[in-house]
Amino acid sequence: MDIFQVVDTLVCTLRVSGLDHCSLRVLRDAKGKLQVATDPVGVRPGNWVFTVNGSAGRYAMGDAKILTDLTIGGIIDDWDSDAAPV
Amino acid sequence: MDIFQVVDTLVCTLRVSGLDHCSLRVLRDAKGKLQVATDPVGVRPGNWVFTVNGSAGRYAMGDAKILTDLTIGGIIDDWDSDAAPV
Amino acid sequence: MDIFQVVDTLVCTLRVSGLDHCSLRVLRDAKGKLQVATDPVGVRPGNWVFTVNGSAGRYAMGDAKILTDLTIGGIIDDWDSDAAPV
Amino acid sequence: MDIFQVVDTLVCTLRVSGLDHCSLRVLRDAKGKLQVATDPVGVRPGNWVFTVNGSAGRYAMGDAKILTDLTIGGIIDDWDSDAAPV
Amino acid sequence: MDIFQVVDTLVCTLRVSGLDHCSLRVLRDAKGKLQVATDPVGVRPGNWVFTVNGSAGRYAMGDAKILTDLTIGGIIDDWDSDAAPV
Numbered sequence: 001m002d003i004f005q006v007v008d009t010l011v012c013t014l015r016v017s018g019l020d021h022c023s024l025r026v027l028r029d030a031k032g033k034l035q036v037a038t039d040p041v042g043v044r045p046g047n048w049v050f051t052v053n054g055s056a057g058r059y060a061m062g063d064a065k066i067l068t069d070l071t072i073g074g075i076i077d078d079w080d081s082d083a084a085p086v
Numbered sequence: 087m088d089i090f091q092v093v094d095t096l097v098c099t100l101r102v103s104g105l106d107h108c109s110l111r112v113l114r115d116a117k118g119k120l121q122v123a124t125d126p127v128g129v130r131p132g133n134w135v136f137t138v139n140g141s142a143g144r145y146a147m148g149d150a151k152i153l154t155d156l157t158i159g160g161i162i163d164d165w166d167s168d169a170a171p172v
Numbered sequence: 173m174d175i176f177q178v179v180d181t182l183v184c185t186l187r188v189s190g191l192d193h194c195s196l197r198v199l200r201d202a203k204g205k206l207q208v209a210t211d212p213v214g215v216r217p218g219n220w221v222f223t224v225n226g227s228a229g230r231y232a233m234g235d236a237k238i239l240t241d242l243t244i245g246g247i248i249d250d251w252d253s254d255a256a257p258v
Numbered sequence: 259m260d261i262f263q264v265v266d267t268l269v270c271t272l273r274v275s276g277l278d279h280c281s282l283r284v285l286r287d288a289k290g291k292l293q294v295a296t297d298p299v300g301v302r303p304g305n306w307v308f309t310v311n312g313s314a315g316r317y318a319m320g321d322a323k324i325l326t327d328l329t330i331g332g333i334i335d336d337w338d339s340d341a342a343p344v
Numbered sequence: 345m346d347i348f349q350v351v352d353t354l355v356c357t358l359r360v361s362g363l364d365h366c367s368l369r370v371l372r373d374a375k376g377k378l379q380v381a382t383d384p385v386g387v388r389p390g391n392w393v394f395t396v397n398g399s400a401g402r403y404a405m406g407d408a409k410i411l412t413d414l415t416i417g418g419i420i421d422d423w424d425s426d427a428a429p430v
Contacts, residue, residue: 001196001208001242012136015160016126016146024087024136030206034116036087036136040188050184050196050208054140054226056239060188067142067159070087073239074187098308101332102298102318110259110308120288122259122308140312153314153331156259173368173380173414202378212360222356222368222380226398228411232360245411246359270394273418274384274404282345282394292374294345294394312398325400325417328345 001073004029005081006047010036018067025072027051038068041075048079087159090115091167092133096122104153111158113137124154127161134165173245176201177253178219182208190239197244199223210240213247220251259331262287263339264305268294276325283330285309296326299333306337345417348373349425350391354380362411369416371395382412385419392423 004027012024023039027049037051040061049072051057057071058064090113098110109125113135123137126147135158137143143157144150176199184196195211199221209223212233221244223229229243230236262285270282281297285307295309298319307330309315315329316322348371356368367383371393381395384405393416395401401415402408 001240003198003206003208010136011163012160013163014127016138016157017148018142018146019138019159026089034089036089041186050182052188052191052239053241055142056190056227056230056241058142060190060239062189065145067138067146068087069139069142071188073191074184077183077185096308097335098332099335100299102310102329103320104314104318105310105331112261120261122261141314144314151317153310153318154259155311155314173412175370175378175380213358222354224360224363224411225413228362228399228402228413232362232411234361243360245363246356249355249357268394269421270418271421272385274396274415275406276400276404277396277417284347292347294347313400316400325396325404326345327397327400 001050001052002029003048003050003076003079004035006043006045006049007034008045016067018065022061022066022068035070037070037072038066039072041072043072043075048076048081050074050076087136087138088115089134089136089162090121092129092131092135093120094131102153104151108147108152108154121156123156123158124152125158127158129158129161134162134167136160136162173222173224174201175220175222175248175251176207178215178217178221179206180217188239190237194233194238194240207242209242209244210238211244213244215244215247220248220253222246222248259308259310260287261306261308261334262293264301264303264307265292266303274325276323280319280324280326293328295328295330296324297330299330301330301333306334306339308332308334345394345396346373347392347394347420347423348379350387350389350393351378352389360411362409366405366410366412379414381414381416382410383416385416387416387419392420392425394418394420
């Protein structure tokens with residue numbers, strides 16, 4: 001499971017039907033690489049989160065028909081971003 | 087899920103039977119790395135998209151017999167490519 | 173399977189239900205990259221461990237309903253960290 | 259799906275039973291990294307191909323008992339290698 | 345499938361039950377990165393091997409209950425390590 005900071009919500013009107021009605025978030029890792037994840041938790045920009053990938057990420061949405069490959073698994077209580085390596 | 091810009095359509099006459107009749111697109115990420123994805127959405131060169139990998143990518147084609155490992159999940163409405171990190 | 177050193181326990185109050193009651197550890201690889209893994213073994217900071225990813229990682233928890241993508245598979249008896257390449 | 263150039267056939271007498279009788283090819287990506295893939299298509303050194311990974315790669319062999327994680331999905335008709343980024 | 349050179353056997357007394365009685369090998373790729381793999385073939389330090397990852401790696405052990413994510417698929421007959429790119 002990877003550690004990311006939430007950047008923003010992804011606005012995406014035209015999407016495949018298996019991702020209808022899902023909240024999509026743009027995340028950034030310690031190196032600056034961006035990823036998109038589904039969000040069953042309800043995060044805000046600036047939160048540090050960890051993510052679950054692959055089939056476990058689908059199950060983590062509570063509905064395996066949601067066609068994600070990356071889901072936010074939780075919000076980290078207290079993360080010292082300065083300690084995160086680059 | 088990853089973020090890419092659509093480069094072009096991939097022309098590929100000789101392919102395995104599980105990918106017959108699929109539109110294949112060449113995508114480029116923020117670092118310039120190229121990937122190939124199946125396209126159930128109908129994208130155009132220059133569009134910014136996000137992709138779904140693994141088994142979720144097969145289901146996203148609407149037919150799990152399509153043997154892709156990467157499928158375009160949607161077109162991003164408004165993407166500031168200058169903000170994308172290298 | 174990858175080799176990591178255990179850094180600390182991840183404190184994460186708000187998480188998806190499939191990860192309730194799991195011990196989560198922050199791990200660091202030879203390049204300094206951090207990952208989060210579930211821990212069925214009982215590790216301590218400083219231990220060198222190897223991890224199992226994907227669906228095998230779920231099964232390694234002894235309960236495939238645990239929605240992890242990375243599980244600690246064992247503690248390495250004697251690891252010469254100086255020999256680990258950067 | 260990734261883009262590679264075919265380097266050579268891999269000669270490998272001693273292998274697990276799930277890969278008996280498979281043609282194995284050594285592929286090189288734009289950065290020079292080598293990978294091994296099963297070949298249901300019949301490629302020649304120098305061809306540019308795209309590959310399918312994971313379980314889709316097994317199905318692409320036409321026999322899911324073949325224990326590959328990477329299968330050549332097709333030969334690209336016309337690839338400008340100079341355009342491939344490093 | 346990836347190409348590695350066998351470094352050594354991994355000594356790991358405390359491990360999850362799904363990996364009991366498995367031979368674990370430390371492998372090094374062309375860039376020096378280390379990985380751990382299960383070994384159904386019987387390799388020796390210095391051998392060049394290719395590996396199978398994911399669920400195919402479990403099946404390659406001949407027993408899908410073995411909770412590996414990387415299995416040695418075969419020993420390469422004749423590998424020119426100088427030709428391996430860094």
